[in-house]
Amino acid sequence: MIDKISKITLFVNNQEEAKKFWTEKLNFEVKFEKPMGPDMKWLEVGPSENEFTTFVLYDKNIMKTQNPSANVSHPNVILSTTDIDSAFNQMKENEVEVGELMRMPYGKMFSFKDQDGNDYLLREDK
Known part of the structure; x- marks a missing residue:
């Protein structure tokens, strides 16, 4: 039924800082990045191009605005x-x-x- 773990959302304070950390310090690759409105983008990073599972780097404050009851603590x-x-x-x-x-x-x-x-x-x- 379930074949793989697809994505793990990491709620971050700043997407660009998180992107820099994961790509420059841990050698991850940006797997997907697309604007989703004026103040937000969908951003996924992974350890390699061939790795299926990614981290979605999602802005904590945007999530709190979208869904005030969302738990944005770290997994x-x-x-x-x-x-x-x-x-x-x-x-x-x-x-x-x-x-x-x-x-x-x-x-x-x-x-x-x-x-x-x-x-x-x-x-x-x-």
Whole structure:
């Protein structure tokens, strides 16, 4: 019935700052960007052109205006890599705020923060 996870909406304070963070610091690609009126655009980023799942970078304030009861708090997102050490070092070089690289019996992982201070977890999947 459900084949894939399509999109995860990240409510952000500023779409351009979020776009810059994901594309310049984490090497994501803009997968779709289209104006949707004078004050808004639909903006999706993903880790590569071939990756199906994307993050929709959606302006928090616009969502609050459109739907005052919407919950715009940050979702819990776990991302995946096959080379955690390289990802950790590259994020540090890109001045991303990263947590301690944890080596657990079930794998390695670390947390990091985006431009708005939201937490993510990156886990090594081999």
